[in-house]
Amino acid sequence: MTRLYIAEKPSLGRAIAAVLPRPHKSQNGYIELGNGDIVTWCIGHLLEQVEPDAYDEKYKKWNMADLPIVPEQWQLSPRKSAKQQLAVVRKLCKQATEVVHAGDPDREGQLLVDEVIDYVKLAQGKKANMQRLLISDLNPAAVKRALGKMRSNRDFIPLSVSALARSRADWLYGMNMTRAYTLLGQKGGYRGVLSVGRVQTPVLGLVTRRDDEIANFVPKPFFELFALIPYQDMTIRARWKPSEACQPWMDEEGRVLNRKLCENVVSRIKGQPAEVTASERKETKQNAPLPYSLSALQIDAAKRFGMSAADVLANCQALYEKHKVITYPRSDSRHLPMDHFKQANDVCQAVANNDQSLSQAVAGADTSIKSKAWNDKKVDAHHAIIPTPKSINAASLSASEQKVYQLIARQYLMQFYPPAVYSEAKLEFTIAGGLFVARGRQLMSPGWRQLLGRDDSAKETDLADKVPPLDKGTVLTCQDGEIKDKMTEPPKAFTEATLLQAMTGIARFVSDNSLKKILRDTDGLGTEATRAGILDVLFKRQLLMRQGKNIHATEAGRGLIYALPDESTYPDMTAHWEHQLQDMADKKCAYKPFMDALEQQVSALMEKVKHSEVPQSLRDLKSPEPFKGKKRRYNKGGAKKSTGSKGRSRASSGGRKPKS
16 A cells, blocks of 8 residues: 655655655655655646647637637646656556645645646546645644644645636636737737736736826815913823814815814914813723734835845745745735644744844743734634744855744744733813814833834834823813914825735725625735736736836836726726635635636627727837846746746736737
8 A cells, every 4th residue: 555645846745755754765756755655746836727729729829800718628738847747746646545635735735736636637536535734834843743634635625626716717817818908009009918917907907096196196285283282391282173064174084175264263262271071091902913924924024125025935935945944935824723832932942043133032922922823713724924943053044034034033923922002092172162182192011012123113102192191171271273284195106015015905996895895805916925926927018117116007007007998907806706716615606607707708808809999098109128137937827937836827928929
């Protein structure tokens, strides 16, 4: 009886083999164990979606009349670089009596191995008895624990079906829309690829609309009024809260636009009694932020170090696979399983060893504190990114790896510190019939905030305006009024950090209110693993550009967004998809109705394009310069192809470059 473990990549395969019976024999593409079992691996996706011309030779030439391209029978083909390894896996599957699926613990990792199992036609009996091994930490103790908790792979079929639907739907939508709008652009003289994707295009739409808001912004003056109320050796500054009667002189955000109104209020309150009509004092607690998901980590690293999302992911992969000092990085979870709590002391000791700058933070940590991060109900296939108990020579980490490790480790240590405690005070004054409010907030006990750098701590002092403890009914005197002249400011251009925040908190950008909750409950635009690559492909296609830290749409990017129907440029469609894909994973929705509806939608979009003139925004666009830098292959979510990449190449860009 031979058990075959199929890992997602060689590093995971070696980690599994390391805790299984010795002696080991390293063979070409697999490891033979002492008890006769075998560990083999994929190298990312061994298979990829075929190009349209594999379905029909005529699709080699991009032709509007041929759209939409809808495969009757979906096909996968071996990636050129993976043919040899696929042959190894096929042979081993035939020889094994039992198979263990050891793909990465997420939706794509599930599909990656399942599609290979189907492609090599694993015998039905073996397939029915397959087990699922979920590993989030490549260190031996963690791998051993995972081996003791294997589940039936059948439990994960809905997850795999959901990933398959997402993959095919992205191909269908991206391939057809990219060809259609690239051909429209060609009619207008544009010689570049106008890449359209379910995820990348709403991201481009976000940036384009933000650029337009900035360009069209007209600053307007507005005014703030404060009553100045002396008390002992201080002056209380209470902000005027205009009544409903003042609405005609205010904007939709409640700002006063009329200075004479403020001047009139000042003349009425000067020297008048200021009675305290409400007094509140309370202590509030702020819990430590949860450990990182990949997107949360990418956002913080962009803010602190100016690191791109792609660089953060690359450093995380090295910390996980090469150094084994962090857990699985492509995670959208910010919670931890309860059994990890037992490792807290060992993890903290490893952090102190691996980053000397955190040794004081480790010394102050109380590992008996159990933050809200530990919650089995909020953890499924994978958990938040945290340090592992492995100690290494810190000098072996590159400067950028050290920065990313430090962020992850510090966020973990925060879980073992008490909440930050604030004293908050609020006083409401009635002066000459008007309402004035003074608020104050002061940090009393820093708790976990002591682990923040000085820049972060300095922000807290801005909140420390003191409001004296006055009883309701106290009457003071308003000495004067102070008017502050202000100007409305345009929204800020997106940076990598704020664009990633927008992609993860996309709900506020949808136009349909009923969809906001769906997007809050799902993973926003893109997945943890693909967001970096989505931005990368938009830069590569010269649809986005960088100006310093700011990100803007190029002329071609704006032209494409103006030419596309709104449904393609807003995140609403993604919300619909994600809702159905999640229902598919939860066994509430079937594959076929989802795909049938999508085929109808794509067909309708193609008909519309075929009968439309070249939009003005695509006429006379300047064709792009040749892409400078390394030639790279991109998967359909936009992610750069590399060993271990989960995507398949070229799907969102419409396949090979157009032949005219």
